[in-house]
Each structure stands twice: as structure tokens, then as C-alpha cells.
Amino acid sequence: MIRVTGTKQSKQSKISLRKEFQGWLLTSPYLIFTLIFFLIPLVYSIYLVFQRWNLISPRPTFVGLTNFQEALTSPRIWQACLVSYKFIVLFVPLVMAASIGLALIVHHLPKLKALFAIGFFLPYLASGVVSSLIGRGILAYNGPFNTFLRSIFGTSPDWLGDGNLALLIIVVMVVWKFAGYYALIFLSGLQGIISEVYEAASLDGANAWTTFWRITLPMLYPAFYTVLILAVGISFSLFTEPFMLTKGGPEMATQTWQLEIYYQAFEQFRSGYGATVALINAVVTLITILIIRRLVEAWGRHNGW
């Protein structure tokens, strides 16, 4: 008896040992990658923010908190911060409205839903380089859009030459890119609402407006929450569009965090300072997202969603 149990146990432990081994073996590509491209850079970034290093001198010098001091008093950083909040104020409501609108259109179409969903989604596939090329072309001073405006109003703005307009252009381009993608998130929310609920509402005499505010929107709350966080995250990580179109100008009106990091770390070759700006960017993003989450959750709880 004892011997039999013994072999059974050893056989089982052999199997589980094999399972352990296979598990770690199959995980190893991920683990090696994570070590080299996550853990080492993670630790290294903590070291870097206390150093001054232009990459030419053989080794960095320890400068304590000087990098933070410089960053927090730099008008370039404050401008990036301001622009990112301006961007949130413009971009988030616009992209929300647009994507909910697109989702509602697709959801209520009697036929060809998939075709329109994909059509609205296509802008998401545009690379920022190409959409900047197109945007600059259409809005060029003597471009087709301005020619059209002049033929009607007799005058036309210099789109990328004016700070506020340039920011607005970038907002519109990013809305164009993401609206159809977020619409898919809202669409799966809409499809989760069973038609019985609408029928019951219409029985109780609810009109379209009430139905939208009292049923559709509350049911979309989870999707709303997801999209909001995603959109705020994007507002803090703009690079390609301003890099291509304005380089942060005119007069830093489209300055962004990533432009500043790129400029400091890869044009001025100030690795330590660049890493510091990145850290501050991440902290600001995190705090903003936490605050917005709290607000939205409170709002949801207030409405009993």
C-alpha cells in the first residue's frame, strides 16, 4: 500500500514539475524581454533623473534635484502642461460627442451596419505623419479649403500660423482619428441594452430625448468611463501631429510634453533632464486621471448608475 501511494505521489510530482518547467520555458521570451526592455529601463530611469549627462562625456554627474528644480521653473514645461489641459477641454467633449453620435447612427441603421462601422473606424488607421501631410495640404495658405473660403467670404485664416487655430486643427485631426474607434466601444455598450427596456420605456410614454438621457446614457456609463480615461491619456501623449505640423509653435501654442522630452533628450542630448520631464509628465497624467476618475465615479453614483 505505502509503496503504491509513494509511486503515485512521485509520478504526480514529476508531472507537476514538468508543468512548472514548461510554464517557465514558454514564458521565457516574455521574461527576457521584460528584463531588458522594462525592468532595466525602469531602474535606470530612477537613476537618470538625478544625473546630468549629455551623452558625450564618459559618465554622468550626480546633480541631486537640480533637474526637477529646472523643470518646475521652466516656462516650456508649464506651457506643455497648460496646452495639455486646453487640449483636454477641447478634445474630450468633442470626441465623446462625435463617437456617441457615430455609435448611435450605426446602431440605428436598418442595414449595412458593419460597413458604416468600418468606414467610421478607418481614420484610426491613418498614421499621424500622413494625416499631418493631408491636413497641411488641405489647409495650406493657398490650399483648396482657403480658396473655397475666399470665394465665399472673401477672406481666409492662416490656419497653422495662428496659435489657437493651430491647436484647434490638431484637436480636430485627433478627433477625426479616434471618433470611429471609440464609437466601436460605445456600440458594444449599445448592443448590450436589450430592446425590451426601450419598449417598456416607450410604453410608459417616454419620448426620444428622455429615453436617451434616462436609458441610453446610463447604460453606456461603463463605455463612457473607458473612453474618457483613454481620451485623457491621449491628451497627455501627443507627439506626431504637433511635431509634424507646428514643432510646438507658433510661440509654443502647441507645445506638448512629448515634444519637450524629444527636444531635450534627443536634440539637446540631455538624457537626465529628458528623463525627469518624462517622469513629471507621467505624474501629472496619473494625478489628472485619478481626479477625473473620482469625479466621474461620483457623478455616476450621484445618478445611481
Added chain:
Amino acid sequence: MVQDTYSVNESTQYRKDARRGQARRRIRLRNHGYWLYWIAVPVFLLMVLPYAYLLLQSFAPWSQVDETFFPSTLTLRSYEWIFTGGGFEPQPWLNALFNSVLVSVVDSVCMVVIGAIAGYAFSILQFRGHKLINNFILFQMFYPAIILLVPTFLVIRFTGLYDTYWAMLLPYLVSLWAVFMYTSFFRSVDKEILEAARIDGAGELTIIFRLMVPISRTISTVIFLFVFMDRWTNLLWDLIVVKDPAKQTLSVLLSTMFGPYGTYPGPLYAAGALLTFPILILFLIFSRNLVKGIQLVLR
């Protein structure tokens, strides 16, 4: 909440059923919904308008580029310029296209393969420590990637990989998102199929690529398309790690040719078309299950 409010009250069930039938008929009469196309079609056209502009300008005669929306004649001169090297100076456009394809294909295939393998290990094998790693992946996904940009660049420099293909390839071999998606998808796979395969003597790799990946075809397609698109449209990383024009990707080359005094707008549009339409076509080819698949992924 609303559902609770309207949940069926037993006593009025019959009456409600009768009225509900009426209501349904009324809704059907009132809302054919076909008027919605008066909104949907213009919005659709507005969304694809920039792509139409890109395509038209890439075929426009050079004197008309960015002058008018509809050029009077169409010409292939911009594409000729790109494919033949532009006449007097060898332009690396074709080379850049090749680099983009190479980098994107290698990376996205690796992301899918490694994602499937790791996802399988985390969801099915459940070796000791898999929970810890799962939580760590979530941490990684939420960790702000921007912090890692400068130190990763320095790692590439130290290892002497700066300005090589490896610098572009290596940091994108693994997609955390792909690992995460496969892990959560494989969890829902029926374990009995796996046992059956094991009894038939199939090894773990056979199970992954002959059984698991085919089962998850829809989601694998979507994962591949998304990571491919992500890699294909990358600008920042490829811009900072490669300086040699012969190794630049199409995005990087296009961005360096983009200056305010860019002399050849026509070829820029042709290059932009080459950067855009392969992705569009790829997505449209797989569009049959795309919406369903994307929603599966987004959930």
C-alpha cells in the same frame, strides 16, 4: 438599475404582453430608420474625405498639388518619381518602404507568436507564479511608457545597437496587450479539448499552434492587425534610434522630407498613399469579422 425598475411584474404580465405587441408594431411603423442614411452617408464621406484627398493629390500633376481638390488630369508622375528614385538623386523611398515592411512584419509576427505562447502558459499551464506574472503584466500595461523612452534608448546605445535594424526590432518583439488578450481569451477555452489533445500525445507547442490559435482565429486576426498597424505607423522610436537614411522606415523618411520648404509635394502624397493604403486594404480584407472581433478585443 433601469432594468430592475421595469422588471416584469407578475400580475400585469399578460396586459403588458398585449400592449408590448402593439408598441412593437408602432415602433416598426414609425422608425423604418431609412432617413438615417441622410446623416450616415454624409458623415461617412466626411470621414473618408482626407483619404480621398490623399489619393487624388498623389495622382495630381505637380503644378496642381495642394491647389485644388479635384485635379484636372491624373498622372502617375509622383509614383514614378518614388519608384525610380526621382531622376537626378537616388531617393531612398523604395528602400524605406522595404524597411517599413520588414520591421512591421517581423515585429508583429513575433508579437502574435510570443503573445500566444505566453498567454497559453499563463492561462492553461498555471505553473507556480503565473498569478504573480499576470498581475505584473497589468502593472506593466498601466506603467507610463514615456518614462521608459530615454532609458531604453540608452540601453540600445550601450549595447551598440544604435542605428541598426535591431534597434527598431527588439523593443517591439513583445506586445503586453497581445499577451494579455491571449491570456484572457484562452481562459475561456474548453479544457476537455486540451486533455484530449494531450492524450493523443500532442506537445505544448503543437497544442498552441495547431489547436489554440486556430480556435481563436478571429481574435488572432484582430490582434495581428492592431499590432501591425501600431508598428507600421510608429514614428518617435524609429526616428530616434536610426539615423542612417538607408535604414529609415517610410514614416521617418516622410517626416524628414516634410519641412516647410518641402520641394516635392506630389511624391510626398504618393509616399503617404503607400504608407496608408496597404493598412486600409489589409483591414478591409479581414473586415468580414472585424467589427465583431474588435468589439471582442475592446471588451
